[in-house]
Amino acid sequence: MSIVAPRLxxxxxxxxxxxxxxxxxxxxxxxxxxxxxRGNWSGSxxxxxxxxxxxxxxxxxxxxxxxxxxxxxxxxxxxxxxxTRSIGVELAFDPRSGTYRGTYTGARIGPARLSGTxxxxxxxxxxxxxxxxxxxxxxAMVIRNEGRGTLRITIADNLTPGGPTQQTSEIVLARR
Numbered sequence: 001m002s003i004v005a006p007r008l009x010x011x012x013x014x015x016x017x018x019x020x021x022x023x024x025x026x027x028x029x030x031x032x033x034x035x036x037x038r039g040n041w042s043g044s045x046x047x048x049x050x051x052x053x054x055x056x057x058x059x060x061x062x063x064x065x066x067x068x069x070x071x072x073x074x075x076x077x078x079x080x081x082x083x084t085r086s087i088g089v090e091l092a093f094d095p096r097s098g099t100y101r102g103t104y105t106g107a108r109i110g111p112a113r114l115s116g117t118x119x120x121x122x123x124x125x126x127x128x129x130x131x132x133x134x135x136x137x138x139x140a141m142v143i144r145n146e147g148r149g150t151l152r153i154t155i156a157d158n159l160t161p162g163g164p165t166q167q168t169s170e171i172v173l174a175r176r
Contacts, residue, residue, distance in 0.1 A: 030093045033118065034071045036145045037064035043151075045171030047079070049108075050134060051159030056080070060087070060171055062151075069093040077106070077171075089114070089143075091123070100125065104141070109133065114141065121146045127155070135161025139168075149175040 041062045046055040062075030070092040078084045087106030091114065094101065100123055104112045109131045116125035122144040129137045139157035155169040 030095070030118070031066075031068050033145075034066040034069070034093070036147045037071050037073060037151070038066050039064060040176040041075075041151055041173035042176055043171060043173035045153075045169065047077075047169045047171070048159070049168075051163070058171065060173065062087070062173060069095065093118075107133075116141075133157065134159050134163075140165070151175075 041064065042060065044057065044059045047058050048055040056079045058077045058079045060075060060077040062073050064071060064073045066072075070090075072088070072090050074086075074088040076084050076086055085106055087104075089102065089104050091100045091102035093099075098117060100114070100116055100118065102114045104114055104127065107129065109129060112130065113128040114125045115128075116123060118124075122142050125141040125143070127139040127141050129139070131137065133139070134157055136158065139155055142152075142154045142156075144152045144154075151173040153169070153171045153173070154167055156165050157168045158165050159168065
């Protein structure tokens with residue numbers, strides 16, 4: 001065996017150790033981030049469903065239940081005291097790809113797929129609706145939690161087919 005072979009083996013072993021430690025650190029960092037969502041949250045905001053409608057004021061209550069590399073948030077939103085809708089987000093973090101994937105429930109057209117990445121205090125997600133909404137099947141959701149007891153959810157979409165993307169929803173929740 002040449003002297004190069006043991007060095008290559010040592011380099012390969014070191015590479016595996018670094019990869020394992022890095023994945024563990026990323027996983028722990030994501031678990032710490034997701035733990036910020038634990039507990040009961042309530043707040044209000046505005047939701048605009050389509051281009052011809054006016055934004056509706058809503059009040060929402062959500063309970064977040066994180067686990068290692070995943071979060072479940074379930075609750076309700078109410079508009080004008082007469083309309084209540086169950087809402088929910090299930091997200092899982094994949095440490096290998098660095099992406100979040102999951103589902104959003106609560107849209108009148110059915111569950112939507114979510115996928116995206118975290119940047120600092122925000123998870124930036126692509127929404128894929130099961131049927132066209134405002135002329136297409138995609139929108140963007142940002143879930144921001146700075147760890148200070150405030151959670152902000154925004155959705156951006158185009159309100160007319162081919163129109164400009166604009167903020168259509170913003171809900172701000174506080175830890176109860």
